[in-house]
Amino acid sequence: NTLKIGMIPADGIGREVLPAAQRTLEALGSSIPKPEFIPLLAGWDLFQKTGTALPEETIRTLKEECDGAMFGAVSSPSHKVAGYSSPIVALRKHMDLYANIRPVASVPGQDGKQINMVIVRENTECLYVKQEEVTTLPDGTKKAIAIRQITERASSRIGRMAFELALKRGQEREINPSASFWKGPPKVTIIHKSNVLSATDGLFRETVRSVKESDEARYSSILLEEQIVDSMVYRLFREPEIFDVTVAPNLYGDIISDGAAALVGSLGLVPSLNAGDSFAMGEPVHGSAPDIEGQGIANPIATIRSTALLLSHLGHTEQAARINQAVNSVLLEGRFLTPDLGGKSKTDEVIDAILKKL
Amino acid sequence: NTLKIGMIPADGIGREVLPAAQRTLEALGSSIPKPEFIPLLAGWDLFQKTGTALPEETIRTLKEECDGAMFGAVSSPSHKVAGYSSPIVALRKHMDLYANIRPVASVPGQDGKQINMVIVRENTECLYVKQEEVTTLPDGTKKAIAIRQITERASSRIGRMAFELALKRGQEREINPSASFWKGPPKVTIIHKSNVLSATDGLFRETVRSVKESDEARYSSILLEEQIVDSMVYRLFREPEIFDVTVAPNLYGDIISDGAAALVGSLGLVPSLNAGDSFAMGEPVHGSAPDIEGQGIANPIATIRSTALLLSHLGHTEQAARINQAVNSVLLEGRFLTPDLGGKSKTDEVIDAILKKL
Ligand SMILES: CC(C)[C@H](C(=O)O)[C@@H](O)C(=O)O
Numbered sequence: 142n143t144l145k146i147g148m149i150p151a152d153g154i155g156r157e158v159l160p161a162a163q164r165t166l167e168a169l170g171s172s173i174p175k176p177e178f179i180p181l182l183a184g185w186d187l188f189q190k191t192g193t194a195l196p197e198e199t200i201r202t203l204k205e206e207c208d209g210a211m212f213g214a215v216s217s218p219s220h221k222v223a224g225y226s227s228p229i230v231a232l233r234k235h236m237d238l239y240a241n242i243r244p245v246a247s248v249p250g251q252d253g254k255q256i257n258m259v260i261v262r263e264n265t266e267c268l269y270v271k272q273e274e275v276t277t278l279p280d281g282t283k284k285a286i287a288i289r290q291i292t293e294r295a296s297s298r299i300g301r302m303a304f305e306l307a308l309k310r311g312q313e314r315e316i317n318p319s320a321s322f323w324k325g326p327p328k329v330t331i332i333h334k335s336n337v338l339s340a341t342d343g344l345f346r347e348t349v350r351s352v353k354e355s356d357e358a359r360y361s362s363i364l365l366e367e368q369i370v371d372s373m374v375y376r377l378f379r380e381p382e383i384f385d386v387t388v389a390p391n392l393y394g395d396i397i398s399d400g401a402a403a404l405v406g407s408l409g410l411v412p413s414l415n416a417g418d419s420f421a422m423g424e425p426v427h428g429s430a431p432d433i434e435g436q437g438i439a440n441p442i443a444t445i446r447s448t449a450l451l452l453s454h455l456g457h458t459e460q461a462a463r464i465n466q467a468v469n470s471v472l473l474e475g476r477f478l479t480p481d482l483g484g485k486s487k488t489d490e491v492i493d494a495i496l497k498k499l
Numbered sequence: 500n501t502l503k504i505g506m507i508p509a510d511g512i513g514r515e516v517l518p519a520a521q522r523t524l525e526a527l528g529s530s531i532p533k534p535e536f537i538p539l540l541a542g543w544d545l546f547q548k549t550g551t552a553l554p555e556e557t558i559r560t561l562k563e564e565c566d567g568a569m570f571g572a573v574s575s576p577s578h579k580v581a582g583y584s585s586p587i588v589a590l591r592k593h594m595d596l597y598a599n600i601r602p603v604a605s606v607p608g609q610d611g612k613q614i615n616m617v618i619v620r621e622n623t624e625c626l627y628v629k630q631e632e633v634t635t636l637p638d639g640t641k642k643a644i645a646i647r648q649i650t651e652r653a654s655s656r657i658g659r660m661a662f663e664l665a666l667k668r669g670q671e672r673e674i675n676p677s678a679s680f681w682k683g684p685p686k687v688t689i690i691h692k693s694n695v696l697s698a699t700d701g702l703f704r705e706t707v708r709s710v711k712e713s714d715e716a717r718y719s720s721i722l723l724e725e726q727i728v729d730s731m732v733y734r735l736f737r738e739p740e741i742f743d744v745t746v747a748p749n750l751y752g753d754i755i756s757d758g759a760a761a762l763v764g765s766l767g768l769v770p771s772l773n774a775g776d777s778f779a780m781g782e783p784v785h786g787s788a789p790d791i792e793g794q795g796i797a798n799p800i801a802t803i804r805s806t807a808l809l810l811s812h813l814g815h816t817e818q819a820a821r822i823n824q825a826v827n828s829v830l831l832e833g834r835f836l837t838p839d840l841g842g843k844s845k846t847d848e849v850i851d852a853i854l855k856k857l
């Protein structure tokens with residue numbers, strides 16, 4: 142009885158934070174199946190060395206041998222490079238990890254904005270289909286176009302995911318009313334820009350709405366609201382406490398989650414889970430952070446929380462909760478914090494402090 | 500010698516704030532050419548009554564008779580409506596108002612975030628070309644696509660606009676070092692997502708860069724930086740004081756400006772100018788705000804500042820500066836504020852207070 146986890150550190154601080162996942166899983170001892178870690182390759186560095194950003198072998202191993210995976214972070218070239226394409230975007234698509242679940246929560250008791258929401262980001266389409274084309278116009282100047290794709294199928298399954306999550310959070314709130322700032326019924330906010338994109342965002346909006354309508358028996362308790370994406374960014378900063386679950390097309394979800402991360406103090410705190418029907422991959426929301434690479438000061442918390450998300454998805458909810466409690470208590474104590482949070486600790490010291498609480 | 504201004508209140512509180520523009524211009528007396536106001540129709544309400552959101556007559560009058568224009572705000576239908584298309588998006592395109600200039604500044608001396616930046620938003624393309632299509636797939640579900648267009652021509656002219664503005668702000672800072680929080684050389688930050696959209700955002704980025712490179716004599720003093728759009732939203736909230744001028748494709752500019760508005764306390768403070776080579780139209784950044792419509796409590800400041808932007812564009816920079824000073828002094832005093840700023844004043848009381856300072 143083992144838990145086979147594909148480990149894809151990729152670039153930059155991705156390599157420095159991913160060991161936190163391994164150490165956390167190992168620290169759980171016999172309360173979970175024995176973890177086995179399979180190192181896998183991907184990334185911009187790899188591309189520069191080998192001409193491939195995402196080897197076939199990585200995908201094959203994930204599909205055939207792994208129970209789940211953890212991803213670090215990718216760097217991006219500073220100029221367009223022929224043949225290079227983001228391996229994380231490709232991984233999400235190849236593994237059909239259609240939901241990117243991003244919980245963003247301030248630690249109860251800490252200063253700052255009150256936020257405890259989940260962003261459910263569609264993870265396979267929108268502008269991320271990467272169908273682009275450059276042409277030269279008669280006057281010799283260039284014109285580029287990109288396709289933005291929204292399908293009923295993808296919108297429907299991401300909508301359902303959001304409603305299910307809202308129900309689950311609602312139940313958690315009943316047990317523990319202080320679990321989030323929003324005190325009302327389960328709430329899902331659809332993010333869109335259908336005042337401009339009436340066909341694509343119109344389809345997203347109508348489809349998510351109809352998931353609820355077609356299953357009112359199950360979803361009747363859910364409050365369904367909407368925010369235009371620009372207004373959403375405004376509201377997020379003005380009154381973050383009113384949000385519960387939000388569901389968004391790919392790019393809006395990407396943008397909103399960085400905004401929400403700013404409110405909790407650091408991108409280094411925000412985890413994500415790329416989830417499909419048969420596979421899931423944890424991934425810190427932060428990037429490869431070339432500016433702090435190699436100093437051993439990257440915040441491991443986003444990775445540790447992503448590990449908890451993966452564990453919970455694999456059915457080990459109690460262990461996931463233990464991890465999150467350990468993280469919160471280290472944050473509340475404030476003795477071991479990396480520089481992004483105003484502290485002086487190294488990555489390893491923060492991991493040590495968290496594991497001690499487990 | 501007159502100044503003919505097309506007045507397009509459109510919907511909701513657009514109708515309540517636009518009189519602020521008229522009263523402000525009238526209050527300037529003989530220091531500007533005598534203003535004449537030409538009321539023009541557009542909007543969602545108009546569409547519901549007449550089936551047209553933007554009458555030909557409005558465009559013709561703007562083109563043939565007006566020196567400039569002021570726009571209020573548009574409402575959006577809550578569901579897709581056949582034949583309806585946003586009149587503000589159409590106006591920008593018809594009048595080739597290719598730049599949407601959005602200065603966002605906290606009032607010196609007031610609490611809160613330190614921000615004094617200008618967002619230069621490309622105003623004619625990106626997803627706003629509104630080329631969308633819905634098809635039905637073999638399995639009976641729907642698929643919608645939208646075209647995102649970026650051209651070298653549009654990117655180049657918006658880039659030039661951004662660099663010119665950066666130079667101008669740099670000169671202002673030399674005269675008055677407290678004019679902005681950023682203390683370094685003129686700086687332009689390009690917003691993009693070329694790690695995913697290498698062709699479209701790649702073209703935007705490279706084109707803006709090459710505007711500088713091809714005119715180094717003029718632009719050598721400018722510091723050119725970049726931010727990926729998601730990271731930009733994060734930075735904006737974490738360290739808004741580092742930004743000077745940012746230049747962005749249409750949708751990113753839309754989103755970022757709402758984020759920046761959140762930092763200065765209210766969307767009701769943020770003005771914009773839709774500018775082309777031969778025409779310009781002021782427009783508050785806020786929307787039609789159906790929730791407060793009809794109460795006479797809409798904040799007129801975004802409109803008054805937009806009027807100043809228009810005046811400045813028309814060459815009346817001194818009068819524009821006077822207006823802005825009057826606004827800032829009312830804000831600093833804090834006696835006449837609308838509810839969005841925590842006050843109890845009516846729209847008209849705020850206008851009165853500002854005009855008294857002129
Ligand atoms: C690195 C990049 C392609 C990626 C994305 O846009 O999805 C990142 O921003 C993220 O949020 O995971």
Ligand SMILES: CC(C)[C@H](C(=O)O)[C@@H](O)C(=O)O
Pocket residue numbers: 336337371573585587588753784
């Ligand atoms: C009303 C809408 C079409 C518009 C836009 O997206 O441009 C608004 O958000 C704005 O910022 O002026």
